[in-house]
Amino acid sequence: MHSVLRDNKYADAALIARYESAGTFCGQLAIALGLASLVGWAAGVATLVPGWLAMRPGAALCLVLAGTSLFAARKSRSDRRWRLVQLASATIVSAVGLATLVESGLGPRFGTGQFLRAGPALPDHPLFHGAMAVATATNFMLLGAAVAILDTRARRLAQLLALLAMGIATLALLGHAYGVSALHALRFFSTMTPHAAIGAVLVGAGALLVRPAHGVVAVLVSGTVGGVLARRLLPLAFAIPFVLGWLRIEGERRAFYDSRFGVALTSLAYMILFSLFVWRTAEALRRSDDLRLDAEHTKQLNQAQMSGLIESAMDAIVMLDNAQRIIVFNPAAEKMFGCARADILGSPLSKLLPQRFHTAHDAQLRAFGASGSPSRRMGGLGSVTAMRADGTEFPAEASISQFDLGQGICYTAIVRDITERMRIERELHASERRERDRSQELSNLLFAVPAAVCIAHDAQLVDVTGNQLYDRWFRDFDAGTPHQLGANPDAAPPEGQHQESGAIRSGQAALRQAASGVEVRDYEFRHAHRNGTVRYLFGNAMPLWDEQGSACGAISAFVDVTELKLSELAMLSVTAGSVAKSDYITHMTHELRTPLGTMLGYAQLLEAGTPSPTQLVAIEQIIKAGWYLRDLITEVQDLATIEADSAGLACESVSIDALLDDLRAMIEPLLSKSGLCVTLVGTTGLDIRANPVRIKQVMLNLLSNAIKYNRLGGSIDVSRVMDGQAQVRIGVRDTGHGLTQEELASLFQPFNRLGQERGKEVGTGVGLVVTKKLVESMGGTIGAESEVGSGSLFWFNMPVAAESARPVASA
Numbered sequence: 061m062h063s064v065l066r067d068n069k070y071a072d073a074a075l076i077a078r079y080e081s082a083g084t085f086c087g088q089l090a091i092a093l094g095l096a097s098l099v100g101w102a103a104g105v106a107t108l109v110p111g112w113l114a115m116r117p118g119a120a121l122c123l124v125l126a127g128t129s130l131f132a133a134r135k136s137r138s139d140r141r142w143r144l145v146q147l148a149s150a151t152i153v154s155a156v157g158l159a160t161l162v163e164s165g166l167g168p169r170f171g172t173g174q175f176l177r178a179g180p181a182l183p184d185h186p187l188f189h190g191a192m193a194v195a196t197a198t199n200f201m202l203l204g205a206a207v208a209i210l211d212t213r214a215r216r217l218a219q220l221l222a223l224l225a226m227g228i229a230t231l232a233l234l235g236h237a238y239g240v241s242a243l244h245a246l247r248f249f250s251t252m253t254p255h256a257a258i259g260a261v262l263v264g265a266g267a268l269l270v271r272p273a274h275g276v277v278a279v280l281v282s283g284t285v286g287g288v289l290a291r292r293l294l295p296l297a298f299a300i301p302f303v304l305g306w307l308r309i310e311g312e313r314r315a316f317y318d319s320r321f322g323v324a325l326t327s328l329a330y331m332i333l334f335s336l337f338v339w340r341t342a343e344a345l346r347r348s349d350d351l352r353l354d355a356e357h358t359k360q361l362n363q364a365q366m367s368g369l370i371e372s373a374m375d376a377i378v379m380l381d382n383a384q385r386i387i388v389f390n391p392a393a394e395k396m397f398g399c400a401r402a403d404i405l406g407s408p409l410s411k412l413l414p415q416r417f418h419t420a421h422d423a424q425l426r427a428f429g430a431s432g433s434p435s436r437r438m439g440g441l442g443s444v445t446a447m448r449a450d451g452t453e454f455p456a457e458a459s460i461s462q463f464d465l466g467q468g469i470c471y472t473a474i475v476r477d478i479t480e481r482m483r484i485e486r487e488l489h490a491s492e493r494r495e496r497d498r499s500q501e502l503s504n505l506l507f508a509v510p511a512a513v514c515i516a517h518d519a520q521l522v523d524v525t526g527n528q529l530y531d532r533w534f535r536d537f538d539a540g541t542p543h544q545l546g547a548n549p550d551a552a553p554p555e556g557q558h559q560e561s562g563a564i565r566s567g568q569a570a571l572r573q574a575a576s577g578v579e580v581r582d583y584e585f586r587h588a589h590r591n592g593t594v595r596y597l598f599g600n601a602m603p604l605w606d607e608q609g610s611a612c613g614a615i616s617a618f619v620d621v622t623e624l625k626l627s628e629l630a631m632l633s634v635t636a637g638s639v640a641k642s643d644y645i646t647h648m649t650h651e652l653r654t655p656l657g658t659m660l661g662y663a664q665l666l667e668a669g670t671p672s673p674t675q676l677v678a679i680e681q682i683i684k685a686g687w688y689l690r691d692l693i694t695e696v697q698d699l700a701t702i703e704a705d706s707a708g709l710a711c712e713s714v715s716i717d718a719l720l721d722d723l724r725a726m727i728e729p730l731l732s733k734s735g736l737c738v739t740l741v742g743t744t745g746l747d748i749r750a751n752p753v754r755i756k757q758v759m760l761n762l763l764s765n766a767i768k769y770n771r772l773g774g775s776i777d778v779s780r781v782m783d784g785q786a787q788v789r790i791g792v793r794d795t796g797h798g799l800t801q802e803e804l805a806s807l808f809q810p811f812n813r814l815g816q817e818r819g820k821e822v823g824t825g826v827g828l829v830v831t832k833k834l835v836e837s838m839g840g841t842i843g844a845e846s847e848v849g850s851g852s853l854f855w856f857n858m859p860v861a862a863e864s865a866r867p868v869a870s871a
Contacts, residue, residue: 087126122156161201216276457476577611596625748859769796793853
């Protein structure tokens with residue numbers, strides 16, 4: 061059936077099956093007619109229809125064999141045995157007919173008319189003597205040959221032979237039906253009986269219909285307009301003239317009307333019938349055209365939709381014909397492969413692949429076509445390597461499908477460039493590796509730094525981990541259970557010792573406060589371990605934030621300042637040991653600076669990498685706390701140095717104008733960031749006697765405090781005026797929140813960090829103490845004035861230089 065449809069691509073499979081069944085039915089009718097005639101001969105009935113001439117037994121047997129060959133032809137395609145039956149039956153029929161013709165024309169006797177004994181005695185009429193009629197023999201010879209070569213390359217010749225036999229039989233049948241003696245009076249037709257003629261017509265029609273998709277009858281199974289016309293008009297063209305002609309002759313014979321009236325009646329019948337047939341056919345064609353136009357419209361709409369889909373697709377779509385030539389190449393494919401559509405259409409698909417993959421790809425495509433699978437999903441064979449027009453290769457994923465358009469298998473490939481995706485995947489894998497490495501480095505750092513570090517992984521402090529120093533200080537290894545961070549501080553400091561103002565007495569409280577989202581800086585607490593060890597600890601606690609900006613834990617880092625604390629407490633009770641205290645502090649700050657430098661170095665290395673957001677927050681807090689501790693150590697060291705070397709500061713003449721110019725350049729970035737401005741007022745050209753380095757440090761401390769505790773958009777006034785004849789007063793006035801009288805009273809005390817409750821900018825509590833010590837060590841005095849809500853004025857008096865020139869102007 062598939063081969064038939066390929067030969068006649070518009071053939072209707074249902075019609076083919078119907079006509080093949082009709083051809084087989086014709087064969088069955090021929091068998092029945094032949095068997096009935098043979099049975100009649102055996103029963104002594106010469107003719108089946110009274111008044112009709114009897115069919116020879118040989119002709120009846122040939123008719124049975126011809127019908128059998130048609131019946132076998134229907135089954136011969138699937139069974140070789142039926143093919144042998146078809147050939148044998150058809151060959152016998154054709155041979156009998158040929159032998160009969162040879163006997164009739166040349167004279168030799170083969171006994172073809174005697175291989176069946178005659179039945180009852182027949183009338184003495186020449187029609188009943190001898191072999192079958194010449195016309196009958198000719199028909200059987202033609203029909204046998206037609207059925208025998210029906211499935212060969214000469215199938216058109218077979219159909220012509222069948223049509224010729226049908227024509228001979230139809231002419232004889234018309235002579236009998238119309239009673240035209242001129243037809244059956246001829247010797248060629250004289251002995252062809254109606255039964256034989258009908259049988260020949262049945263066999264001929266069966267030979268045409270049993271293979272309806274080929275040759276002259278192929279139009280009958282076509283789904284085209286020509287097929288519709290043929291199926292509707294051809295049967296009528298044969299039947300109507302025959303019936304109307306017989307009716308006219310029969311009416312005239314029975315004297316119902318004369319010949320003229322018969323002609324008129326026949327013409328009228330022709331006009332009416334053919335008008336009806338033409339109208340019905342035209343209506344059928346109109347409906348067929350409507351369906352065809354609707355189908356074409358739907359097809360055009362579908363094609364437009366498909367074309368729009370292909371043209372707008374973000375993935376490359378490439379369609380191939382059966383020879384793997386490109387027939388569709390959408391704009392995404394042009395962009396992906398760098399080829400113009402006009403240049404690539406008709407080219408083989410291998411043009412889009414590197415040379416080394418041509419053989420393997422062709423084999424895979426053939427295997428896919430032979431598999432019968434309609435499609436293969438994207439990435440079914442992993443990534444493939446494609447090639448652009450400039451020769452560059454890139455990884456791609458492709459899905460492929462196959463379908464039959466009636467002219468061979470076509471393939472559609474959807475191609476996606478995965479270069480960017482693979483790059484992102486590589487970067488993601490590399491990032492994961494780096495994050496694992498950074499996590500390991502952070503873990504190593506936490507265990508390497510000389511400070512106790514603990515991390516609360518949740519806001520409830522259920523999961524708290526720390527480094528080795530933390531475990532050593534806060535875990536009870538003998539009992540195997542953690543000792544709560546700072547949970548057992550003494551209720552009060554030992555007798556004679558001072559508890560610093562604002563100090564957090566429990567590290568657990570600081571960590572919990574940080575876990576709630578509040579930074580806790582510079583907290584100090586006293587911790588007593590179960591084994592009796594008492595430590596004074598100093599550190600910071602910072603919250604950890606999740607992606608939604610909510611506190612999800614905390615990190616705390618603190619150092620053991622027990623020795624420093626005990627030293628401070630001892631020096632408060634023994635004033636005579638101030639030099640020893642200074643030396644000790646200097647030594648301790650030096651020892652603290654080295655591990656802090658190491659910790660900051662490791663933390664900065666981690667920050668320079670690509671840590672995760674959570675790790676970055678932790679690292680930033682470590683760096684922030686480290687820098688703060690470093691600044692604190694520096695100022696404590698400065699304080700100790702000043703106390704130890706105050707008598708040895710070398711003083712010289714210092715120009716205030718030059719000093720202020722240097723300071724302006726140093727603080728300019730801080731001024732720009734805070735939106736502040738500095739105004740110089742007072743007398744220019746003044747010189748003071750001071751240490752150049754230390755006086756600059758004094759001014760820088762005062763200006764830094766004025767910037768740090770000022771209002772946004774405020775101002776700073778720097779004044780320098782003569783205070784008497786031997787002193788120069790330098791003042792720094794800000795527009796900050798100001799200080800109360802109680803705060804002014806404790807302003808220059810060590811570690812007193814005033815102003816932290818009013819803003820995020822807090823100091824170490826040592827800067828003003830250092831400033832006061834420096835001013836006093838250079839022979840000056842320092843003081844402060846403040847008003848809450850208006851700002852503060854910090855001033856100091858320094859001796860005027862002996863060689864100072866007279867003031868020349870006022871700024």
